Amino acid sequence: MKLVLAIVSNDDSGMVSAALTKEGFAVTKLATTGGFLMAGNTTFIVGTEDDKVDQVISIISKQSSRRTQLVPSATTMDVGMYSSFPVEVTVGGSTIFVLNVDRFEKV
Amino acid sequence: MKLVLAIVSNDDSGMVSAALTKEGFAVTKLATTGGFLMAGNTTFIVGTEDDKVDQVISIISKQSSRRTQLVPSATTMDVGMYSSFPVEVTVGGSTIFVLNVDRFEKV
Amino acid sequence: MKLVLAIVSNDDSGMVSAALTKEGFAVTKLATTGGFLMAGNTTFIVGTEDDKVDQVISIISKQSSRRTQLVPSATTMDVGMYSSFPVEVTVGGSTIFVLNVDRFEKV
Numbered sequence: 001m002k003l004v005l006a007i008v009s010n011d012d013s014g015m016v017s018a019a020l021t022k023e024g025f026a027v028t029k030l031a032t033t034g035g036f037l038m039a040g041n042t043t044f045i046v047g048t049e050d051d052k053v054d055q056v057i058s059i060i061s062k063q064s065s066r067r068t069q070l071v072p073s074a075t076t077m078d079v080g081m082y083s084s085f086p087v088e089v090t091v092g093g094s095t096i097f098v099l100n101v102d103r104f105e106k107v
Numbered sequence: 108m109k110l111v112l113a114i115v116s117n118d119d120s121g122m123v124s125a126a127l128t129k130e131g132f133a134v135t136k137l138a139t140t141g142g143f144l145m146a147g148n149t150t151f152i153v154g155t156e157d158d159k160v161d162q163v164i165s166i167i168s169k170q171s172s173r174r175t176q177l178v179p180s181a182t183t184m185d186v187g188m189y190s191s192f193p194v195e196v197t198v199g200g201s202t203i204f205v206l207n208v209d210r211f212e213k214v
Numbered sequence: 215m216k217l218v219l220a221i222v223s224n225d226d227s228g229m230v231s232a233a234l235t236k237e238g239f240a241v242t243k244l245a246t247t248g249g250f251l252m253a254g255n256t257t258f259i260v261g262t263e264d265d266k267v268d269q270v271i272s273i274i275s276k277q278s279s280r281r282t283q284l285v286p287s288a289t290t291m292d293v294g295m296y297s298s299f300p301v302e303v304t305v306g307g308s309t310i311f312v313l314n315v316d317r318f319e320k321v
């Protein structure tokens with residue numbers, strides 16, 4: 001038995017949750033505090049058999065990999081006009097820890 | 108040293124917390140997010156000596172085992188009357204993970 | 215790879231968070247529920263290489279050790295006068311669990 005603890009960007013948290021549940025994994029989500037440094041993350045706990053760890057990581061990875069997006073950005077120019085051009089920002093991404101479970105009980 | 112991570116139904120969370128505290132265990136409760144899939148759970152963290160893990164699991168189990176309850180249920184019948192009969196629902200229950208602690212410090 | 219799970223007094227939570235971040239550690243904070251028994255704590259998750267665990271514990275310890283403070287205390291006396299004298303209270307403190315990480319992925 002393993003415990004997968006995944007810190008998932010809020011951008012992807014809903015998709016990760018839905019995909020894991022659809023595949024039959026029991027998911028618990030922990031609320032993160034509002035501090036500016038860690039805003040925007042959800043921490044997932046998933047207990048799973050050893051031989052399904054790869055599947056859990058694959059699901060999380062598929063739904064939440066760090067990626068770049070083009071977003072509009074505006075610059076004001078000298079004479080009061082402005083130019084809008086796309087800039088690349090990084091969104092999404094997860095940090096995943098797999099822990100060994102010494103003992104597991106469902107009561 | 109072991110770390111017990113228990114996901115406890117909110118039905119039983121108060122009783123589990125009180126019983127663990129009464130027996131001298133230091134309990135930390137983590138807030139779960141409001142998502143519909145995991146509503147109704149509280150996650151407990153309890154650090155304990157190896158030889159007290161059985162006691163922790165026994166306390167949690169005693170206070171929160173999955174069980175059925177009879178609750179009233181009403182059915183509307185043809186002529187405007189209704190019949191109230193009991194149905195069995197499952198309440199409570201916990202999922203418990205015991206993790207090995209590599210190092211423990213109280214500062 | 216190790217996962218450091220630290221339960222830190224709210225008195226010290228901001229300082230611990232700032233000090234860990236300044237030293238380059240990625241910090242996730244979990245919200246604790248408002249129950250009276252565990253009010254006043256924040257739970258930190260920090261993933262780190264094995265050889266930096268001492269540094270993480272040292273930072274947390276430095277910013278949050280349990281200590282006594284003198285605070286004013288007032289006693290009402292017989293004739294309507296009162297005497298204010300200092301009493302010693304304990305503030306701060308952390309409980310730190312280090313867990314072995316079976317597998318680590320950043321996606």
Ligand code: NI
Pocket residue numbers: 001002050101
């Ligand atoms: Ni196993």
Ligand code: NI
Pocket residue numbers: 108109156157208
């Ligand atoms: Ni031990």
Ligand code: NI
Pocket residue numbers: 215216264315
């Ligand atoms: Ni390692």
